[in-house]
Amino acid sequence: MKIAFISxxxxxxxxxxQVLADIKQKQVDLIYVLGDLCYRGPEPKRSLDLVRALNTEVIKGNADEWVVRGVREGEVPEKALAMMNRERDWTVFHLDPADVDYLKQLPSELHLSIEGVKIHAFHATPHSLFDIIAPGVDDATLQSSLMSAADSQIYVYxxxxxxxxxxxxxxxxxxxxxxxxxFDGLPMASYATVEITAAGIRTAIERVHTDVESVVRQYEExxxxxxAMMTNVLRNGSV
Structure with missing residues (x-):
């Protein structure tokens, strides 16, 4: 059984x-979506429609919450607040009311049991859509922040x-x-795979080439x- 987690x-x-094409080529059996679907990009509606067409389990991210109710003071740097709410308003303008309702009702976590392997999946932490757990944190922080479901074998965020x-x-x-x-300096799409076999579990980070300049033109047009800021992030793969 091969599972893809995209977010x-x-x-x-x-x-x-491009990611979905790569997933198909790799003959993935299941796809799960871990949030942040449509805010801050040039095609919010089409992105959301592509996700919904997967007919799979989807959870909410912080950006989905922002689409629903706006970006609040204290959630981002003060100097970015007004611009991020303008971006949010632009996104909502390009969605249907039913799309916003869909985002509103999304759950915040998944507890999966696949071929005997228990997987806990969430957007940021099991208790927050906003907390940041960086790659290099110490083991104790990793355990206390991400591993609250003690019976799980795999944690995906x-x-x-x-x-x-x-x-x-x-x-x-x-x-x-x-x-x-x-944001890791490599301007390529990223997703994770988990493969469960009789011999054990294999995990991987998959990277996929995309036409960055085509998306840059979409932002501009x-x-x-x-x-300007978003295309710079896209080109450099970093903030």
Whole structure:
């Protein structure tokens, strides 16, 4: 059984299509989506439609929460608050009310049992859509922040846009990275796979080439309100 975990699409429908094509080529059996579907990219509606067409389990990310109710003071740096709410308003304008309702009702975590392997999946932490758990934190922080479901064998999260795999006390922690906006200096889409076989469990971070300049043109042609910053992030794979 091969499982793909994708997340942080951020309205980059082109990158999502490339990832889904890669997933199909790798003959993945199941796909799960860990949030941040449509905010901060040039194609929010098409990104959301592609996710919904998967007919799979999807959870909410912080950016989905922002689409629903706006970005609040204290959640981002003060100097970014007004611009991020302009981006949020632009995104909502390009969605249907039913799309916003869909985002509102998304659950915040998944407890999966697949061929006897228990997997706990969430966006940022099991208790927050916003907390940041970086790749290099110490083992104690990793355990207290991410591993509250003690019976799970694999923990999968997203949010930080920096993919990694770590092993702790015989268990696996995976960050998927980002489909639409990688932050690790490599401007390629990222997702994670878990393969469960009779011999054991294999995990991997997958990277996929995308046409970055095509998406840059989409930001510019759509008159996205923060196009200059977002295209710089996209080109460099970092903030």
């Amino acid at each position: 942080d699409i951020h309205g980059n429908a082109h990158a999502l299509e 997203a949010h930080i846009h920096k993919p990694y795999i770590r092993y702790l006390q015989g268990k696996v922690i995976i960050n998927t990275g980002s489909v639409g906006l990688p 759509s008159r996205y309100p923060n196009a």
